[in-house]
Amino acid sequence: MKPGLRVPSSGAVPVPDWRPTRWATPDEPLLSALVLGPGGGPVPFFRDILKAAGLAVPRIDEALLKIWHREQDRAHAGYANPPKELPPRLAPQAG
Known part of the structure; x- marks a missing residue:
C-alpha cells in the first residue's frame, strides 16, 4: 500500500490519510485549505x-x-516568491 493511504475497516477502497504528522504552528498555513470539497x-x-x-x-x-479562506490566504502568502507576511490565523489554539 502507498504511504499516505489507509484502508477503512470496512475493507472499502483506500482513502487518503489526512491526519497531520505534526501540529500546526502559528507561522505555518494549513495547506489542506487549498483542497476543494465537492461543492467548491x-x-x-x-x-x-x-x-x-x-x-x-x-x-x-x-x-x-472565514477560517478556510484565511488559511488559503496564508498559504498563498507563505509560498509566494518572495514570501509575504502571513495574515494572522483566525482559528485560535484549542483550549
Whole structure:
C-alpha cells in the first residue's frame, strides 16, 4: 500500500490519510485549505483537520468559511516568491 493511504475497516477502497504528522504552528498555513470539497468549498472533514491540528473548531458554517479562506490566504502568502507576511490565523489554539 502507498504511504499516505489507509484502508477503512470496512475493507472499502483506500482513502487518503489526512491526519497531520505534526501540529500546526502559528507561522505555518494549513495547506489542506487549498483542497476543494465537492461543492467548491472546504473539504467535508475540514473541521476534523482543524481539531487534529490543535485549533478551535467553529460550529457555524460562516465562521468555518472565514477560517478556510484565511488559511488559503496564508498559504498563498507563505509560498509566494518572495514570501509575504502571513495574515494572522483566525482559528485560535484549542483550549
